[in-house]
Amino acid sequence: MEFSIDQAQSASISASSMPPLDFDQLVHSHYASLYRFAFSMCRSEQLAQDLVQQTFLSWARKGHQLKDSAKAKTWLFTVIYREWLAVAKKESRYEQLSDDLEHEETAFDEDHDMPAVDANALHLALNELDATFRAPLVLFYLKELSYKEIATTLDVPVGTIMSRLSRGKNLLRKILLKLTEPYDA
């Protein structure tokens, strides 16, 4: 997919005194997070690797256009998200956003039960979540981006992202509790 630095990126393109980024260092710093995000979204190891590779190739070709190297991380996550969207649309596996989800008020859960969670359980739980919640949640739990940067990456308003994070966490907790509750014969 051809990626053009658009409005979302243009805000990031500004004069900066940051030194130019070393490509190998960039890969070393962000490969794992990008892979985990891609894997959580596409649920395929091979496709996740391809998406990460495509993202870094995009950087190799166009990254120099980004003058503010501090925005490199957001740039990479934005590109990989769009790469995934393109692939998902092609494969008709992209869950369309529901208007009901978009306009629903933020609901704060008072559930204090703490489910056990490991990588495997998390992977299973995320699979049950709609992509609308999965994308911001994964970015949130990767701890790489602020909620504002997550909003920029996913190209949605900050308020919407906060709402999705809150509701997504509630749903995730419930799914995890369900997944880890003792099997009752």
Add this chain to the structure above:
Amino acid sequence: MKPDDIKAQLDASTLRPQDATEAARARLEQDGSLRSWVEDRQKFDEKVADAMAGIPVPAGAQAMLLKAVAEERHKHKVRRTALFMGGAIAVSTLMVVLGFFLLQSNDATKPGHWESQALAMVKQIDHGQMRLDHFSGDIQLLKDQLSQAGAPVPGLLPESVKALRSLGCKTITLAGLPASVICFELRPGMEAHLVIQEYTEVEQVDTKPAYRQSNNWNLAEWKADGRRYLLASRASTEELRQLFALAQRQVNNAIALV
């Protein structure tokens, strides 16, 4: 800021508390129940974040990626070099073609073009915009000066022309080649300017003057003894014809002797 907005912001910043606004953090300090709620959310979020960090990343994937990117860059470099070389060749070819056409268009052998260039020089001399190099009434002295300057000198100059009183000479360049101008006094108050240039084109030598008119100038152009001549004057064409009637006979005689 509404309480729900603060709660949402704090909830979105549990793993990066520094991302919450100061107002939200201040409220957290003041509100015990809010702090308790956030702490619970934070505990859950940290567990999930730890699990997220445990998602395995395929071994060697980074190395494969770096290799792929290096190959891509190499291909790009090769493509760019090829493109550059192709571009350079295309530009060179274009320049050669353009140069050819330019030379063609500037070809001194083209009568009209050479004639107009020569006449332009004559006009500058006539208008005093271009000063002669040497002034002398002795044609032989002027020929010597031109010869020393490496400029073409008239070969077999018609006696009728030689009989004219010379005024001076100048070396000029026409179509990139040296040329000479000798100015004569055709009659009192009427000048004639003779432009001479080496002529190497292999074609039939047109020893017979061709007469043309250009604005107020009358021109006589001919080729002889490896040179091209243009005599330009404000005198009438008839006056020039009379001058060259004798000259033509002399040239013909000279060719017959050879």
